[in-house]
Amino acid sequence: MRFETSTIKDIAKALGLSTSTVSRALRDRYEISEETKKLVLAYAEKVNYRANPIARSLKERRSYSIGIIVSEIANNFFSQVINGIESIAYDKDYHVIISQSHESYKQEKLNVEHLASRSIDGLLIALSSETQDIGYLRSLYAKGLPIVFFDRVPNDFETHKVIANNFKGAFDATEHLILSGKRTIAHLTNSENLSITKERLEGYKAALIKYHIEFRPELVKYCQHGGMHSAELEQAVKELLPLHPDGIFISSDRLTTGCIMALKKTNPEVAHTIAIAGFTNSNLVELFSPSLTSVKQPAFEMGQVATELLISMIEAKRPVTEFETKVLDTELVKKR
Amino acid sequence: MRFETSTIKDIAKALGLSTSTVSRALRDRYEISEETKKLVLAYAEKVNYRANPIARSLKERRSYSIGIIVSEIANNFFSQVINGIESIAYDKDYHVIISQSHESYKQEKLNVEHLASRSIDGLLIALSSETQDIGYLRSLYAKGLPIVFFDRVPNDFETHKVIANNFKGAFDATEHLILSGKRTIAHLTNSENLSITKERLEGYKAALIKYHIEFRPELVKYCQHGGMHSAELEQAVKELLPLHPDGIFISSDRLTTGCIMALKKTNPEVAHTIAIAGFTNSNLVELFSPSLTSVKQPAFEMGQVATELLISMIEAKRPVTEFETKVLDTELVKKR
DNA sequence: AAAAACTGTGCAAACGTTCCCAAAAACGTT
DNA sequence: AACGTTTTTGGGAACGTTTGCACAGTTTTT
Numbered sequence: 001m002r003f004e005t006s007t008i009k010d011i012a013k014a015l016g017l018s019t020s021t022v023s024r025a026l027r028d029r030y031e032i033s034e035e036t037k038k039l040v041l042a043y044a045e046k047v048n049y050r051a052n053p054i055a056r057s058l059k060e061r062r063s064y065s066i067g068i069i070v071s072e073i074a075n076n077f078f079s080q081v082i083n084g085i086e087s088i089a090y091d092k093d094y095h096v097i098i099s100q101s102h103e104s105y106k107q108e109k110l111n112v113e114h115l116a117s118r119s120i121d122g123l124l125i126a127l128s129s130e131t132q133d134i135g136y137l138r139s140l141y142a143k144g145l146p147i148v149f150f151d152r153v154p155n156d157f158e159t160h161k162v163i164a165n166n167f168k169g170a171f172d173a174t175e176h177l178i179l180s181g182k183r184t185i186a187h188l189t190n191s192e193n194l195s196i197t198k199e200r201l202e203g204y205k206a207a208l209i210k211y212h213i214e215f216r217p218e219l220v221k222y223c224q225h226g227g228m229h230s231a232e233l234e235q236a237v238k239e240l241l242p243l244h245p246d247g248i249f250i251s252s253d254r255l256t257t258g259c260i261m262a263l264k265k266t267n268p269e270v271a272h273t274i275a276i277a278g279f280t281n282s283n284l285v286e287l288f289s290p291s292l293t294s295v296k297q298p299a300f301e302m303g304q305v306a307t308e309l310l311i312s313m314i315e316a317k318r319p320v321t322e323f324e325t326k327v328l329d330t331e332l333v334k335k336r
Numbered sequence: 337m338r339f340e341t342s343t344i345k346d347i348a349k350a351l352g353l354s355t356s357t358v359s360r361a362l363r364d365r366y367e368i369s370e371e372t373k374k375l376v377l378a379y380a381e382k383v384n385y386r387a388n389p390i391a392r393s394l395k396e397r398r399s400y401s402i403g404i405i406v407s408e409i410a411n412n413f414f415s416q417v418i419n420g421i422e423s424i425a426y427d428k429d430y431h432v433i434i435s436q437s438h439e440s441y442k443q444e445k446l447n448v449e450h451l452a453s454r455s456i457d458g459l460l461i462a463l464s465s466e467t468q469d470i471g472y473l474r475s476l477y478a479k480g481l482p483i484v485f486f487d488r489v490p491n492d493f494e495t496h497k498v499i500a501n502n503f504k505g506a507f508d509a510t511e512h513l514i515l516s517g518k519r520t521i522a523h524l525t526n527s528e529n530l531s532i533t534k535e536r537l538e539g540y541k542a543a544l545i546k547y548h549i550e551f552r553p554e555l556v557k558y559c560q561h562g563g564m565h566s567a568e569l570e571q572a573v574k575e576l577l578p579l580h581p582d583g584i585f586i587s588s589d590r591l592t593t594g595c596i597m598a599l600k601k602t603n604p605e606v607a608h609t610i611a612i613a614g615f616t617n618s619n620l621v622e623l624f625s626p627s628l629t630s631v632k633q634p635a636f637e638m639g640q641v642a643t644e645l646l647i648s649m650i651e652a653k654r655p656v657t658e659f660e661t662k663v664l665d666t667e668l669v670k671k672r
Numbered sequence: 673a674a675a676a677a678c679t680g681t682g683c684a685a686a687c688g689t690t691c692c693c694a695a696a697a698a699c700g701t702t
Numbered sequence: 703a704a705c706g707t708t709t710t711t712g713g714g715a716a717c718g719t720t721t722g723c724a725c726a727g728t729t730t731t732t
Contacts, residue, residue: 005479007688018712023690033710050453054399055688057390058717073418073434074619079410086436095450098409098434100422114431117341117386143341257620264622283410284593284618286600289625343718354682359720369680391718394687676731683724690716698709 006047015043026051057119065095066310067115069125071103071226077253077281077299078126081150084303085124092311094121103228105130112136122146122310124303127154129191129226146313146320150306151297153195153325160309161325164297166196169330170203173277173295174249176332178211182247182275186219186240188259189251190226197222200251200279219243227254230262237262241270250278257282260290275335285333293335298328342383351379362387393455401431402646403451405461407439407562413589413617413635414462417486420639421460428647430457437464439562445472458482458646460639463490465527465562482649482656486642487633489531489661496645497661500633502532505666506539509613509631510585512668514547518583518611522555522576524595525587526562533558536587536615555579563590566598573598577606586614593618596626611671621669629671634664 008026012019017036025032025040026049043049057063066089070078082098089096097115101108108128113136115123123145127134134154141147141159153161177185187204190197201220208215221236237259240248250256256278263271277293285294305326313320344362348355353372361368361376362385379385393399404421406414418434425432433451437444444464449472451459459481463470470490477483477495489497513521523540526533537556544551557572573595576584586592592614599607613629621630641662649656 008690009688019689020691020713021711023688024711027690031710036710050449052394052455052688053453054390054393054455055717056690058388058394058687058719059689059691061717063390072415073409074412074415076410079408079415082409083436095454100419113386117389118431119388119390257623260623261620282620284597284620284624287593287596287624288620289623289627291625344720345718355719356683356721357681359718360681363720367680372680388718391687392720394689394717395719395721397687674732676729678729679727681724681726683722685722686720688717692713692715694711694713696709696711698707700705700707702703702705 080299081303084300088307166199170200174207177247186245416635417639420636424643502535506536510543513583522581
């Protein structure tokens with residue numbers, strides 16, 4: 001915006017004070033007399049003065065805003081996380097800038113670097129499924145940018161992290177399939193890079209072991225693009241079906257919905273005979289047919305916790321050296 | 337971010353030039369000799385110089401970023417619009433700041449004013465369902481902030497607007513219900529404030545008239561909160577059912593999914609007997625049961641067109657006085 | 673050979689803040 | 703009345719850019 005907003009200078013001139021005095025009065029510093037403070041505040045109110053955050057950012061080298069990187073806002077899991085983030089951030093007077101990586105490493109890096117150059121005070125990020133090299137994050141972090149990871153976290157990066165109990169979520173879902181009589185349970189999952197992929201695979205295996213079911217690697221299918229390309233998914237489904245699974249455990253939101261879609265499209269006759277249990281935070285899951293058992297992540301809470309950790313890092317006077325990895329429980333919503 | 341990034345001054349010092357020369361070299365001005373230009377560019381590259389956008393914004397009183405206000409990013413329609421916006425904005429070197437109103441007037445106003453104070457160069461906005469008073473937008477606009485409305489537009493605000501052909505979309509959906517034999521067609525819709533509500537109601541009425549079906553006002557239910565509160569929706573459904581509709585035409589994304597959910601929850605036995613046609617851009621609609629006929633808006637394109645219009649306003653040298661209202665066609669996806 | 677024109681560069685102000693430092697005013701003490 | 707304290711205010715630099723203007727050096731024109 002360009003036009004005639006009143007500045008601290010204008011106020012100073014109008015009131016016959018110096019800009020320093022006005023600035024201090026507005027920031028409510030102790031040195032200023034009550035009288036002057038009131039005068040300034042009243043006048044500022046009258047002319048509808050708004051401090052220019054850009055100027056403040058430049059001077060203070062911080063912006064009271066935090067950056068968020070998710071793969072897709074269209075994904076309910078991420079939009080719920082964002083809502084959690086906003087709920088805390090606004091309370092503490094931070095603003096929030098959202099960027100999407102669309103599961104692309106290149107886009108992710110570009111967005112992060114742009115955010116950093118815009119003086120964000122901290123970054124909340126869930127890695128894209130393509131991302132392998134987090135060197136660019138390391139160097140930003142080394143330069144002093146606080147970073148908190150959530151959901152998709154790197155394992156060799158020392159900072160706060162917030163994740164779901166992926167092992168348990170996967171275990172519960174797989175166990176649920178087993179307890180409803182399934183014995184040939186396939187596993188459809190994300191890129192092998194991702195932390196969540198590994199943890200969920202372990203949960204799946206553990207459930208099989210508990211019930212003495214053999215783990216068959218050919219029943220596990222990885223999708224490099226996290227279901228962003230439907231061809232990739234259809235291919236995975238096509239390879240899986242000849243093995244005659246009676247259940248599928250799916251490890252991410254996008255894959256879960258994508259897989260059901262692929263099943264309905266390519267093999268509608270079997271779509272209803274295979275039991276599905278998958279991670280998803282879709283708020284439309286009750287409408288799905290075939291219905292499924294879902295593992296819901298505490299997305300909103302995850303956003304809140306991550307934001308609290310981030311803000312604590314931002315506002316810490318001395319560099320933080322003790323880091324936490326918070327693990328939040330998932331919820332199993334059984335198929336009706 | 338705070339740390340040691342190199343500035344134009346550093347480069348100037350290192351190269352024994354003045355900051356002005358460096359600045360001009362980087363911006364590729366004609367006055368600078370090729371030689372110096374190369375020198376500066378090479379050195380900038382070497383030290384990985386990034387211009388500080390905050391300083392630039394302060395100086396130029398613009399930020400190369402545009403603000404977006406939608407009610408909810410979790411809504412597929414809006415997330416698709418945002419993707420369209422980004423596709424154009426990034427091409428033209430603008431960045432994008434997304435805010436959610438959550439259908440609240442207060443939140444909407446707050447967000448817009450914050451964006452404006454952060455020197456956004458223009459605003460793309462779909463009004464919240466609560467919004468009646470757009471005075472605050474008028475005054476921002478009067479101060480020189482370019483605004484383009486999309487989807488939910490005010491009718492008494494002279495600027496560019498981009499909307500779907502709501503009349504035709506509604507007409508087509510209603511006609512489709514009629515052609516599949518329905519005669520008692522209810523209409524579930526948004527707050528009466530919204531432009532889209534009026535236009536879609538007209539389309540619905542027109543279809544009824546064409547087939548000589550009486551318009552019965554009691555079959556139309558308005559939801560003030562646009563389906564944000566499930567109680568509101570369940571109440572509407574509860575009031576509708578005693579009238580024994582055999583079809584329902586629903587005029588928004590959130591209401592469409594919400595209504596099906598309410599039906600399944602409160603009256604599962606009739607859920608499959610009522611034909612539903614509704615506006616929705618959900619990319620999961622194929623999974624829904626009962627399945628439905630959907631009216632899809634050209635969301636991505638809407639974002640693109642709105643952004644092009646906005647950027648043309650931003651970059652216009654003289655104030656724009658000729659405004660367009662672009663109307664984009666919807667697509668009817670029939671129930672399988 | 674002097675005047676005019678053009679090139680390339682530097683100086684310094686400006687954008688709207690914050691904050692260090694010093695100056696002024698008010699007060700208290702002897 | 704003179705001094706020392708404390709409280710309140712102002713001056714001005716700084717944050718990192720962009721840009722109007724001036725100036726030096728070179729080339730062209732007459």
